[in-house]
Amino acid sequence: MATRPAAFGAAITGIGLLTPAGIGLDANWKQLSSGVTCAATDEALRGAPVDFSCRVPGFDADGLLGGFEARQLARFVQLAVVAARQALADAGLDPARWDGGRAGVVLGNSLGGLSAVEAQTEVLRTSGARRVSPLTIPMAMVNMAAGYVAIDVGATGPSLVTATACASGATAIGLGRELLRSGACDVVLAGGTESALTPLALAGLGRMGALSGRGGEPGAASRPFDAARDGFVAAEGAAVLVLERAEDAAARGGRVHAVIRGYGAATDAHHATAPDPQGRGIERALRTALADAGLGASAVDHVNAHGTSTPMGDVIEAQVLRRVLGARPAVTSTKGVTGHALAASGAMEAAFTALALAHRSVPPTANLTELDPRVELDVVAGAPRSAPLDVGVSTSLGFGGHNAALVLTAG
């Protein structure tokens, strides 16, 4: 076995967040700490079998990006661009003054500009090919999230979009850290974005049996680890982290929210959409991340679990967490508040883990009133729990059998 270099730390020096819990760090932390879900009836889904979701509240793309530019960008790109700007501002970095060739962008996305595809498919059907917008493909392509963020901030180093379904955001952060470790970049904007709350997407997810069917009570629908859970609530959002080598961040004197200390990835190779019944993929990802961080399982104080609120997924993940980490860590699933923002979720939750370490507080899992007896974990419910938190873990699992785990340490 190859010898492992000392654990590499990628400091999170800036965070941009546009999630159903709010826009910006303060709004997000306040909503997460309240433990109140964001799920609500969604007018855009009126008449659909599942007509509720978690949207980013009050997102004014025209005001933030300018109407001319905003109308050319799919919403998942709009969210990513604003999150990236927020993250850079939070880090105190001015793109006008950096060496863009040393700056990279790695963002996760899954469904791209699905709404543009749906709208233009209708145009093609009703009006013919000549009426189809030439922006259809640029708006549909998943890579445009990284491509347009790079344009916006003048990052001319490596850029890419990771597509590991609901693990995409975590994968992006893990790979972003590798760009720092390899020396390819000095600054990386890493995160995830998703906005695909369309009737087609919801119909497809619903027909898979993945979504909660609590149409009459959307506020109670997202309830990770609860005995009465019945599926997830689809959400949108974006989270972007500014990553720098820990020593560079220290030399610059910038604030460090937390440090990405370990990353692990593994694949189930089992089924297109069903997780491995024993959770072997996420277990290997988690053990790899801990080894990468040079930390033992007993060091972990807090877990922001993937916990989507599906009947099967939550139990499989809980059993892995118990098997690897024991019962000591304070576990939460912030998806109770935010819903499941698919490819953005891993990045959002890495950011939430960083905020939990910084605030020394674990936000509660919304709607958790009766813990599923098969979940033998210390899941925080009802109110935030204050505790000394040094090490946090964020887990992500995606359709396709993709698994990713991040280990964070306090800044």
Next chain:
Amino acid sequence: MTTTQQTAVERCISGVLVTEFKVDPDTVTADATFSSLKFDSLVLIELTLVLEKELEIAIPDGGLTDDMTIGQAAAFLTDLGAAL
């Protein structure tokens, strides 16, 4: 010479630029070129599609170019038989 019809077409173009494409109204003048308004080839095709509907004409692909001013575009579209 600018005809009444051409002036009406120019007003239509300007209106579409502001309302549909969210261009800053202060920058929309007869002398402004599409490139100065940040229109690239893709957005010009979108503009073509919108104007075809508004003016009830067929505009050939590539008919609107980025070096064209709004005034020149109005003249071009008037010659094509733009109806207002």
